[in-house]
Amino acid sequence: MFDEPGQHSMAADSQHALLKQLAGETGLKSIVAASFDETEEVFRQATEGIAFKLIEWEGKLLRPL
Numbered sequence: 001m002f003d004e005p006g007q008h009s010m011a012a013d014s015q016h017a018l019l020k021q022l023a024g025e026t027g028l029k030s031i032v033a034a035s036f037d038e039t040e041e042v043f044r045q046a047t048e049g050i051a052f053k054l055i056e057w058e059g060k061l062l063r064p065l
Contacts, residue, residue: 015046023050
């Protein structure tokens, strides 16, 4: 699932509800890429109480060949 920053902003409580639903699905593996309005506070609100693995990186994933 990918979030398009600036296109359709989700409230932190809506993000939290979505992530909680995904985390609660038995046998489901999900990848979520989202900007969380590019703030740590929104990220903390959206992920509070949810078990997850955070993967961070610098730069871009797609590069010219």
